[in-house]
Amino acid sequence: MAERKPIESWLTDMDGVLIHEGVPIPGADAFIKRLRESGKPFLVLTNNSIYTPGDLHARLSRMGLDVPVQNIWTSALATAKFLSDQRPGGTAYVIGEAGLTTALHDSGYVLTDHDPDYVVLGETRTYSFEALTKAIRLIDRGARFIATNPDETGPSTEGPLPATGSVAALITKATGKDPYFVGKPNPLMMRAGLNAIGAHSESTAMIGDRMDTDVLAGLEAGMETYLVMTGLTDRGQVGRFPFRPSHIVESIADLVDLV
Template sequence: MGHLPGAVLRTPGPPALSPTDHRHPGDDTMHDRKPVQSWLTDMDGVLVHEGQPVPGAPEFVQKLRASGKPFLVLTNNSIYTPRDLQARLARMGLDVPEEAIWSSALATAQFLADQRPGGTAYVIGEAGLTTALHAVGYVLSDFAPDYVVLGETRTYSFEAITKAIRLIDDGARFICTNPDATGPSVEGALPAAGSVAAMISKATGVEPYFVGKPNPMMMRSALNTIDAHSESTAMIGDRMDTDILCGLEAGLETILVLTGISSRAEAERYPYRPSRIVDSVADLIDEV
C-alpha cells in the first residue's frame, strides 16, 4: 500500500520520558531488569573512606544481612585475608562476615587452581595472597615456578622484583592480582601492584594477566561464590574505570556512588555509563 504524496515517513523513536524521569535513552535502567536479589559492593570509597566508615554504610550492611540476600564486599587489595578485613571493618562499625569478603587474592588463587591445579608460584605479596594460594593447594617456590604472581605489599623489595624478572625471563607465566597503579592512604597516593607490574613488564617484555577489577572474571568468580545471577545482581562502586566497567562487562546493574574516586562530571566523560548514580550507599538502604 502506498503513502500520500508529500507525506513524511517517520521511524519509531525511543519512548518519551516524563518530565520527572532523569534517565537517558540507552541506560540500563530503561530495560526491564529483574529485581535485585544479590549485591556486590566495592569496599574502599563505598563502605569506607580514608579509614572511616562512609555515613550510612553500617546501616546499609546491617540491612543487607537482615534481608538474607547474598552479598559480597569486593576489594582489589590483596594484602589482607578475609579474616583480617573482617576485623578492620568491625573496628569501623561494619559487621561484615568473613565469608562475605572477596578479594583479588582469592580470585587469583581460584583462577590459578582452575588453570593449573597443584601448581607452583613465586609470590611477591603478603598474607592475603600467600594464604589464598596455600588454600588451593599451591606450593610457593622460586625454583622454576609455573607462575610469578605479583600482588600488593607494603614493602616492595628490589631483590624480589629482580628475582621475578629473571624467573619470567626463564619461562614463568606472569600473573598480577590487580592493575591499580596507585592505592589510597591518609598521607596520599601509594604505588600499587599495577605500577610494579609495569616495571617488570618493561624489563621482560612480558605483560601480566590481571585477575582483579576491571577484569569481569573477578565479578564472575564473585557471582559464582554466592550462586548469584548477573541479571538480578547489582554492583556498587566508586570508580568508573574498575568497578563500573567490570560490572558492566559482567552484565550487572551498576551503581556509581560519589563517596570515592569518580565524580558525576568525570563519569560523563567515559564512553560507557553506570545504570545510575547516587550520592552514597545511604541512598540504597531502602532498596535492600
C-alpha cells in the first residue's frame, strides 16, 4: 500500500466525537484549540440539518468549544450546494427546520408547494401528516426526491429518535421513489466540504464514531480515517463491516498530539 501524505487538514464529526447528548467529550476542547492554533484547515461536520452554522457555533460555544461559523459544515449546506449546482435558481418544497430552509434561501432557491422542482426532506422534531402527504403527492406529480441524510435514528437523552432516513422510507413506501441522500456517507458532502476549506483528500483525516457514515464517507472520499469509541460503533461491531478504518482510538483526546 502506498504511503499516505502527512495530514494537513482535518474533518471531524460532531455528535459522538466532540459532544455526547449535549456534553463535551473530554479532550474535545483541547483538540479544537490545537487545530485553531495550528492554522490547519478543518471542518466540524454534522448530518443534522436542523440548525444553521450560526446556531451550532453558539451551542458549541456554550459547551466551551470555540468553533468558528466558517468551520461548520452541515448536510443542509451540502444539500443546498448540490441543488444550486444541479439546477441554479430552482424551487423546492421543504420539510425541515431553519438550518435547511436558510441554506436553500441563501443558495437562491425559492421555497414553494406549487409544482416544485424538488421535494427536500430534512430533520425536524415536528413532522406533520399534512406535510408528508403533500410531499408524497408532489413526488407523484414529478418532483424529484432529495433527503439531507440517511440516518434512521438520532440521539436524545431519552433514547433514539426517528430521523430523516426513517421518514424518507415512509415517503418511499408511499411513492415508490427513492430519495437521493446528500449527507454522509455520500462522499459528495465530504468533497464539497474539502473544497470549502481548500483542502485535498489525500492529506486529510476524517474522525467519526460511526462505521456506516463517518468512516465509509472518509474512505470513499480517499481520506485517512479515525474511528473513536465514544459514539455509536464499538470495537465488537467493527469486524461486521466489509471495510475498516485506518485507525481505531478511544477518543478525540488521543488525537490532540497528531495535529
